[in-house]
Amino acid sequence: MTISLDEALALDAVDPLRKCRARFRLPSGIIYLDGNSLGPLPVATAQQITQTVEHHWGGDLIASWNKHDWIGASQRLGAKLAPLIGARPDEVLVCDSTSVNLFKLLAAALSARPGRSKILSQTGNFPTDLYIAQGLASLAGATLKTVDADAILAALGDDSAVLMLTDIDYRSGARHDMARFTSAAHRAGALAVWDLSHSAGAIAVDLNAAGADLAVGCGYKYLNGGPGAPGYLFVAEALQPALASPLSGWFGHADPFAFDPAYCPAEGIARFQAGTPSIIAMAALEAGLATFDGVSMGAIEAKSRGLSQAFIALVEQRCPGLTLASPRDPSARGSHVVFAHADGYALMQALIARGVIGDFRAPDLIRFGFAPLYNGFADVWRAVDILAEIVETRAWDQPRFRERSRVT
Numbered sequence: 218m219t220i221s222l223d224e225a226l227a228l229d230a231v232d233p234l235r236k237c238r239a240r241f242r243l244p245s246g247i248i249y250l251d252g253n254s255l256g257p258l259p260v261a262t263a264q265q266i267t268q269t270v271e272h273h274w275g276g277d278l279i280a281s282w283n284k285h286d287w288i289g290a291s292q293r294l295g296a297k298l299a300p301l302i303g304a305r306p307d308e309v310l311v312c313d314s315t316s317v318n319l320f321k322l323l324a325a326a327l328s329a330r331p332g333r334s335k336i337l338s339q340t341g342n343f344p345t346d347l348y349i350a351q352g353l354a355s356l357a358g359a360t361l362k363t364v365d366a367d368a369i370l371a372a373l374g375d376d377s378a379v380l381m382l383t384d385i386d387y388r389s390g391a392r393h394d395m396a397r398f399t400s401a402a403h404r405a406g407a408l409a410v411w412d413l414s415h416s417a418g419a420i421a422v423d424l425n426a427a428g429a430d431l432a433v434g435c436g437y438k439y440l441n442g443g444p445g446a447p448g449y450l451f452v453a454e455a456l457q458p459a460l461a462s463p464l465s466g467w468f469g470h471a472d473p474f475a476f477d478p479a480y481c482p483a484e485g486i487a488r489f490q491a492g493t494p495s496i497i498a499m500a501a502l503e504a505g506l507a508t509f510d511g512v513s514m515g516a517i518e519a520k521s522r523g524l525s526q527a528f529i530a531l532v533e534q535r536c537p538g539l540t541l542a543s544p545r546d547p548s549a550r551g552s553h554v555v556f557a558h559a560d561g562y563a564l565m566q567a568l569i570a571r572g573v574i575g576d577f578r579a580p581d582l583i584r585f586g587f588a589p590l591y592n593g594f595a596d597v598w599r600a601v602d603i604l605a606e607i608v609e610t611r612a613w614d615q616p617r618f619r620e621r622s623r624v625t
């Protein structure tokens with residue numbers, strides 16, 4: 218069932234998250250459907266960075282480590298992020314990048330399963346996840362085995378040390394059943410590591426309800442932390458004492474300012490820190506996390522489903538030649554939707570030229586992310602209206618739309 222523009226406007230008028238749009242500085246004339254790749258600039262970010270730079274760094278200099286709790290930033294931000302992903306405040310740490318955090322947790326999991334040497338993952342997993350696992354495997358004498366999604370459960374065995382999966386597939390948007398895969402990993406004697414990069418902030422993730430062991434994710438996508446924002450990691454409380462970070466830097470030491478030459482890990486989640494975090498980047502991510510203040514993840518997920526369902530229905534009605542390449546069932550997908558089109562790259566460039574920003578993933582997928590904090594139903598309607606016109610007039614069929622940039 219499709220909605221009209223009037224119906225879309227009426228849905229926006231009663232949207233409980235409507236007030237959140239004002240938390241972002243969205244350029245006028247743009248419909249931004251790429252918050253799954255880079256969240257837009259929150260209104261509060263510039264001021265938060267200025268305060269950190271001008272007043273804290275500029276005014277209080279090194280005293281800021283204590284006075285403004287720079288030293289506790291990784292844990293403080295972790296505690297703020299925890300409720301968004303169903304974790305306890307002392308189970309999450311904001312630090313490093315997703316890639317680096319994945320390395321740390323995979324290595325910790327491998328060491329915790331001596332005698333088992335396999336990292337099991339999905340063939341189409343996000344490339345950096347596979348690359349990190351390959352690099353670690355060659356260092357640790359382990360192997361990475363990848364199989365298709367429907368073969369994962371059968372591939373778990375008594376040589377599996379860790380199952381590494383991405384909650385929401387970056388291309389199709391397909392969602393794994395976290396509880397089911399985690400308990401299957403546990404039955405096989407393995408640990409599970411989840412990558413939440415395309416879920417956190419857009420759908421209701423509940424790590425503890427799913428019995429999750431370990432997770433990582435990204436700060437610059439739906440969490441709006443800015444380009445290159447720090448990532449995060451989750452380690453279930455019960456596992457923390459048994460796991461060790463392979464990047465045993467001084468920030469993870471029990472007493473960094475004792476300057477003891479011997480490494481002794483801190484109690485709890487703090488041991489997964491490596492070195493000094495970028496405090497300016499932390500300030501930006503803190504403002505990004507604040508865009509979720511007072512909002513329930515249930516409301517976010519409900520709106521995400523509404524937006525993506527409305528989008529799919531309208532595209533299928535109005536844009537012949539585009540084929541849905543995401544699961545149709547909203548409970549089986551995340552907050553982005555992909556359609557396949559043979560000239561997807563040029564089509565997306567033409568859309569961007571008209572102010573509708575999504576992105577392209579090879580070979581033929583055009584991808585649209587719906588961020589419930591700032592996207593509305595009228596955005597969806599207008600985006601499809603423009604897309605339909607471009608498809609109908611073949612406005613994409615121009616050499617300038619075929620020129621490939623480095624970032625797609």
Ligand SMILES: *Cc1c(COP(=O)(O)O)cnc(C)c1O
Nearest residue numbers: 314315316343383387412414435
């Ligand atoms: C975006 C994304 C990453 C990004 O990793 P970085 O270390 O921040 O470059 C990793 N994994 C997945 C699944 C992602 O979607």
